[in-house]
Amino acid sequence: MLQLCQVGVKGRLEPLSGQVAAGVQVHLIGPNGAGKSTLLARVAGILPGLGEIRLSEKLLGDYSGMELAKRRAYLSQQQSAMSLMPVFQYLALHRPVGCGESVLESTITYLCRRLKLTDKLSRMLSKLSGGEWQRVRLAAVLLQVWPTVNPQSQLLLLDEPTNSLDVAQKAALDHLLREFCHSGRSVMICAHDLNHTLQQADEVWLLQAGRLIAKGSxxxxxxxxxxxxxxxxxxxxxxxxxxxWIMTKSV
Structure with missing residues (x-):
């Protein structure tokens, strides 16, 4: 589904190769500065660099912006809220082109119910807490590629998606990501919680100082x-x- 051949970013990420099959959750782990976010942004197609990236055997650069938006969605690590906009309007910006109103409404309802956002739809983004804003961002990026509204979607790229989420909200996100993968789509996640990765990931890519150290189950x-x-x-x-569980040893 996704193939990387000698993909890198000069000075930030040494060339690496790998592939992601359909229906799997891949976690990118490693210390701060390892190159996880750089790799994710490179795969998303928003960061230029070395090598070839193919999605469904087609070079990423050969997709138009609209075509790429149908195939993959990307959540950056940080983003400021747009203050003069309510939640429902922000979500509407992420609706896939061509989806019907009925299925769109039911999908938004489902995602917002799962992420406990139903009562936040009319609230202005500037009035949200950090955790609420993160859940709105997640609902939006999920909406962009959710199977019921976008049958062409294949890949979801998430950079530290559990930031500011509590335990119940993390569990809700885990459920949605498993559902997404069970539909034959794949997820790549930059992660720091090793035990969460141990429980949730199908595959792990371990990076250090811009190099891929290991990848596999x-x-x-x-x-x-x-x-x-x-x-x-x-x-x-x-x-x-x-x-x-992965535990640190006592000194």
Missing amino acids: TLDVMVPELLSRVYEIDFHLQSSGSQR
């Missing part, structure tokens, strides 16, 4: 020896039945 990459070397802190794996 979650259990193959999320091993204490490798993580300890990259993060420069001692980890150990705690298990209980089928559940596993």
